[in-house]
Amino acid sequence: MAMHGSYFEFSYHVENLLFKGLGSSTVGGFVGLCVGVAIFTVFYESVKLLRHYLTQRLRRSSSESATVSRCSSRESEANKSEDAPLVHRRFFDVLTSLWLRYHLIQTVLHMVQVVMGYMVMLVIMSFNIWLCLSVLIASFLSYHLFSVYIFNQPLLVPVEVVNKCSE
Amino acid sequence: MDHKGMDGMMMMMQMYFTTDVEVTILFKRWHVKNVGELIGSAIFVCLLAIFYEGLKYFRDYLFRKEALNEGNLNEQRTLMSRLTHRPHVIQTMLHVVQFVISYFLMLIFMTYNVWLCISVALGAGVGFFLFGGMRDIAVHITEHCH
Numbered sequence: 639m640a641m642h643g644s645y646f647e648f649s650y651h652v653e654n655l656l657f658k659g660l661g662s663s664t665v666g667g668f669v670g671l672c673v674g675v676a677i678f679t680v681f682y683e684s685v686k687l688l689r690h691y692l693t694q695r696l697r698r699s700s701s702e703s704a705t706v707s708r709c710s711s712r713e714s715e716a717n718k719s720e721d722a723p724l725v726h727r728r729f730f731d732v733l734t735s736l737w738l739r740y741h742l743i744q745t746v747l748h749m750v751q752v753v754m755g756y757m758v759m760l761v762i763m764s765f766n767i768w769l770c771l772s773v774l775i776a777s778f779l780s781y782h783l784f785s786v787y788i789f790n791q792p793l794l795v796p797v798e799v800v801n802k803c804s805e
Numbered sequence: 806m807d808h809k810g811m812d813g814m815m816m817m818m819q820m821y822f823t824t825d826v827e828v829t830i831l832f833k834r835w836h837v838k839n840v841g842e843l844i845g846s847a848i849f850v851c852l853l854a855i856f857y858e859g860l861k862y863f864r865d866y867l868f869r870k871e872a873l874n875e876g877n878l879n880e881q882r883t884l885m886s887r888l889t890h891r892p893h894v895i896q897t898m899l900h901v902v903q904f905v906i907s908y909f910l911m912l913i914f915m916t917y918n919v920w921l922c923i924s925v926a927l928g929a930g931v932g933f934f935l936f937g938g939m940r941d942i943a944v945h946i947t948e949h950c951h
Contacts, residue, residue: 654819654820654821655820656820656821656822657821657822658821658822658823659821660821741934741937742934744933744937745933745934745937746930748929748937749926749927749929749930749933752925752926752929752930753922753926756911756914756922756925759911759914760914760915760917763820764820
């Protein structure tokens with residue numbers, strides 16, 4: 639059923655890539671599959687970019703508006719409390735706050751990122767060298783594009799989430 | 806599904822997403838045969854993913870706490886004292902636990918069972934929702950896959 643071994647294979651024939659029936663036995667179809675995999679990888683990188691972007695937007699908008707009302711008695715991280723920061727705020731404030739909306743969007747994006755990350759991993763696990771190269775090249779190009787031309791900073795640098803009042 | 810040889814390692818040969826109820830997860834003894842066991846396994850996997858997110862937050866929290874407490878001792882430390890420094894040893898042990906759990910989650914996703922994959926994704930989402938908001942960093946660099 640599967641030409642699946644634990645070694646890289648240099649073939650133009652793949653069957654059942656992730657989904658049953660998704661495969662090709664012709665070179666043309668295989669090229670199409672590689673392109674599709676590359677586009678999927680670009681989408682995956684763009685999800686990560688979107689998360690960074692949303693964090694930056696929140697940080698910018700949060701520094702513009704008054705954060706005093708949202709700040710509770712928590713001043714710094716040095717507090718040894720094991721409670722969540724949310725506990726210190728009034729529940730109603732949290733529900734209507736911008737932060738909760740941001741956090742829900744981030745949660746959904748996180749789930750999407752997890753699933754897509756695993757699917758990219760599974761594509762690489764098909765051990766087909768051309769598919770792996772498609773993923774790597776698409777990943778490299780999209781990261782370069784996003785970090786240099788769109789975001790203007792390395793996307794690997796963690797973007798600080800404004801969640802505390804220590805800003 | 807054909808089992809490819811019983812050399813101790815059961816390798817499921819299908820490499821595409823299925824909605825089977827019968828699946829072997831990670832260990833030979835963890836063999837799910839019916840819907841009830843599948844639901845229990847899915848709940849466990851979900852909890853594992855939630856725990857994983859919590860562990861990431863916990864390591865963040867410990868790191869920040871230690872950084873605040875001992876910010877000005879760095880110049881005096883030798884390599885040996887840095888290696889045996891207690892917070893670092895704890896971080897190392899937690900790192901190993903996190904590493905193992907992350908690979909377990911990856912292997913669970915690799916069973917290609919749709920129900921288990923959904924429970925991994927849901928667990929990651931719930932875990933992120935509960936714990937991710939308290940981290941300083943939205944997307945951490947050490948998160949491969951996620």
